[in-house]
Amino acid sequence: MIDPALFRSVLGAYPTGVVVITAVDGEGARHGMVIGSFTSISLDPALVGFFPDRKSRSWAQIAPVGRFCVNVLGSDQLALCRRFAARADDKFADLAHGHTPAGQPLLENAIAWIDCRTERVTEVGDHLLVVGAVEALGRRDEGTPLLFFRGQYHDLAELQD
């Protein structure tokens, strides 16, 4: 058995971007969760994926929708990141947002967005692999991504001189 603290510490040395997965359910309730394990998978067909915890309450609410939007957060969206990483009954309370072509919540000022249909969900250890088929996508020309590295948030600007 690998020591969990060592596993987290070593894997935390691999930097990621930060996305919020959003979806609206049949009753109109909006759900969202922060994900660092997002990745592109395939170009033809266009597939993306991420790994939600099997115990995630937010994923349990998003899964039945069968669709989701990936919102890529900018470095000026730390407050939004904290909001969607916390456990709360209504993470969208008092939050203005737009809609994607498929009608999913589109977070204002996200630097990119990807509308997906859930193609496959596979159990992998204590997480799930969710594969999304890309139906529409877009990005802003300006803005830098929010980065997560060694348990802290970073901005690309720090890396430039």
Ligand SMILES: Cc1cc2nc3c(=O)[nH]c(=O)nc-3n(C[C@H](O)[C@H](O)[C@H](O)COP(=O)(O)O)c2cc1C
């Ligand atoms: C930077 C960052 C990355 C995260 N990445 C993931 C992830 O890849 N998978 C996951 O299940 N949770 C991830 N989380 C945790 C969830 O965002 C969050 O804790 C969860 O949605 C709240 O619990 P709930 O889903 O049970 O409501 C991440 C949190 C942060 C702050």
